[in-house]
Amino acid sequence: MLSQIKKSEATIPKIALPQQHEIRYVSVDDIVRCVADNTYTFFFLSNGDKILISKPLKEYADLLKPQGFVRAHQSHLVNPKFVKSWLKEDGGTLLMTNGDKIPVSKPNREMVKEVLVK
Template identity: 55%
Template sequence: MIRTILIDDEAHNHRELIRVLSETCPQVNILGEAMNIAEGRMLYQHHAPELIFLDIEMPGGNGFQFLESIQPVRAEVIFVTAYDKYAIQAIKFAALDYLLKPVNPTELKIAVEKAEQKIQARWGNQQLQALLDNLRNPQQQPKIALPSNDRVDFVEPGQIVRCQSDNTYTYVFLVDGSKMLISKTLREFTAMLAEYGFLRTHQSHLVNRKYVRSLLKRDGDVLLLTDGTEVPVSLRQKGEVLAGLK
């Protein structure tokens, strides 16, 4: 059983989450519920949970402040929140799980199973630390969590040269010449990296503009990168790529 606490300022959200958990995730053992950060801190200290379901916006402070107050965090966290673009972007960069209200049972089951794997592997807390570091330093480039089978690497967007789709996975090529296969789609990387100078050149390719050396005119246009890689530019993306390179 996974020792679990819920922290959310609305009682009806507690009831609904407990109902869905009982139907989809029998391995979850709910030890207590809190309505605010102070109550949540007491629950955490008393029960030493393995998993926390955490709302972001609450009276008296937000979920991120709660995490700061219990450093070092020794539990996995699944955020449960209404839509908040900034918060969700930060959570995605750290490769953490979040659920939008009202909670979808299938998404909840998947998130709990992933948390269970992290609890067994004991490396998920690195991602929480990356999230808090990114939130503390909004002027700096955030660190992106790149989880693979046996570890999690943290890189700045500027260290990524390009990304290449492999079905529902993505190969990430770094400036040091290394390559990682990550369980995220290229569409997810495109959404995360668009504001950091990345260009979608093709349905299978995403490129960091700072590593583009030249545009080669052939039968089909190709970007030559500083590492010598040639990346195709599709007709559909050509206009956007040319505009992005100006």
């Protein structure tokens, strides 16, 4: 049984987030969302940490898409595991479990809905 627990821990992928003085290794399951800020990306983690990385969101969108992440908006990448509900305000907004509201762009609406139903 212990070996099964260790196997399941090993299957949760981690991502390296290079910062100025360290490289932070974060479990993909701990990432709530990512937000673009020009050529920078902010990572919001489930423990409340906010990490700034000097790489564009596109780079991480490609890396995290196979892990189930979805691009809700040009500047927002979300982990569906942390989506609490779909608010019908402003054409579509995701309410995250931490209370954050993420806009959903018109071109991405159907794709986001499909991912959330899974």
